[in-house]
Amino acid sequence: MVKFDVVSFGSGVVDVFASTGVGEKNGRLDLEVGGKYLIDGLRFDIGGGGTNVAVAFARFGLKTGCVCGVGNDSNGKEVLDCLKREKVKFLGKVGLGKTGYSMIIDSDQHDRTVLTYKGESNEIGVGDVKKFKSKWLYYSSLLGKSFETQKILAEKFVEGGGRLAFNPSSYSIEKQDIRKLLKLCYVLILNKEEGEMLCKRYKTKGTILEGLNSLGPRIVVVTDKDKEVKCYFEGSIYSVVPHKGKKVVERTGAGDAFAAGFVAGLLVGYSLEDCLKLGVEESEAVLGYFGAKNNLLKRKLK
Ligand SMILES: Nc1ncnc2c1ncn2[C@@H]1O[C@H](COP(=O)(O)OP(=O)(O)OP(=O)(O)O)[C@@H](O)[C@H]1O
Ligand SMILES: [Mg+2]
Numbered sequence: 001m002v003k004f005d006v007v008s009f010g011s012g013v014v015d016v017f018a019s020t021g022v023g024e025k026n027g028r029l030d031l032e033v034g035g036k037y038l039i040d041g042l043r044f045d046i047g048g049g050g051t052n053v054a055v056a057f058a059r060f061g062l063k064t065g066c067v068c069g070v071g072n073d074s075n076g077k078e079v080l081d082c083l084k085r086e087k088v089k090f091l092g093k094v095g096l097g098k099t100g101y102s103m104i105i106d107s108d109q110h111d112r113t114v115l116t117y118k119g120e121s122n123e124i125g126v127g128d129v130k131k132f133k134s135k136w137l138y139y140s141s142l143l144g145k146s147f148e149t150q151k152i153l154a155e156k157f158v159e160g161g162g163r164l165a166f167n168p169s170s171y172s173i174e175k176q177d178i179r180k181l182l183k184l185c186y187v188l189i190l191n192k193e194e195g196e197m198l199c200k201r202y203k204t205k206g207t208i209l210e211g212l213n214s215l216g217p218r219i220v221v222v223t224d225k226d227k228e229v230k231c232y233f234e235g236s237i238y239s240v241v242p243h244k245g246k247k248v249v250e251r252t253g254a255g256d257a258f259a260a261g262f263v264a265g266l267l268v269g270y271s272l273e274d275c276l277k278l279g280v281e282e283s284e285a286v287l288g289y290f291g292a293k294n295n296l297l298k299r300k301l302k
Helices: 049-059 074-085 144-159 170-175 179-184 192-201 208-214 254-267 272-287
Strands: 003-009 013-022 041-047 064-067 069-071 088-090 093-095 100-107 112-117 133-140 163-167 187-191 219-224 227-233 236-240
Touching: 003 049, 003 254, 013 074, 041 049, 041 074, 049 064, 049 074, 049 088, 049 133, 049 254, 069 074, 074 088, 133 144, 133 254, 144 163, 144 179, 163 179, 163 254, 170 192, 187 192, 187 254, 192 208, 192 219, 208 219, 208 227, 219 254, 219 272, 227 272, 236 272, 254 272
Parallel strands: 003 064, 003 133, 013 100, 064 088, 069 093, 133 163, 163 187, 187 219
Antiparallel strands: 013 041, 100 112, 219 227, 227 236
16 A cells, blocks of 8 residues: 555645626625626636645655545546646545536636535545555545545544644534544644634634644644734744735635645644745745646655
8 A cells, every 4th residue: 555645635626717807896796697797817727625735745745645526527537637747646536426616706806706616525435535544634624425534534544643634614614513623633724714713613712722722733823814824832832924015916725835835844844933934935836826736836845
């Protein structure tokens, strides 16, 4: 059996970026129901948290596997081709449903609105995951059957001495009980809103960092857009400030990129400060370019 440095388990979808030139009104896209609009630009990419971080890890020279679910359709083939090209071993499922699809709608202010269809991403059963050995497992948010599989797999994996990293998103915090994964995970990475939501939901005490830490993870990292990133480990706080005035071309995948950089650093034994710096550098590479993967760093860490 191949031994991986890290296996990523999350979604694999086709991202469609539509630059619409549509204005914003009261924090909403200003579109007329029944209207027909010509748009300025269209780009297709492979996205989804599972494949985004897998490609980031592989480009760092880590032996990487990816558990994701796709359909037996042309979009699914595109996802699998992307993983192959990036030297990531596919360990997931090709199912009978549709491959997930994200429509990323850019306004004239370059703010994005995302409509996501999860499709086969949420249909991964325990038996669909190919057997693997790995030191680390990285989870991004999945729902339904795939979430149940994540819980079962994590328990076995952590019992066997592996380390789990977890990057939940707001919908997974709202819709499901993620406490079991929080207990099992070694490092939790999320943004400030998600952190606040979790603390409120589970009525934790103290600061957000302390509250999240009390739910299980040894290391907690909270990002906050271009503001200071905070990391909590054994009662101490470490932090890094992203570069101000960074040119943001398109922000899809910034959170995934940060988390992948941070975890890759941990994996190769960096100090927490250096892990934070690598996370920031990776996210800035993605922010400065279109798409969640195209500009991920190519740098061998080991
Ligand atoms: N405007 C910005 N300028 C500089 N860096 C940024 C900016 N936005 C995000 N970043 C970098 O990306 C990291 C993650 O961003 P953020 O806190 O927005 O995560 P997120 O909400 O999880 O993102 P995503 O929507 O991609 O999941 C930040 O810690 C920072 O390093
Ligand atoms: Mg995020």
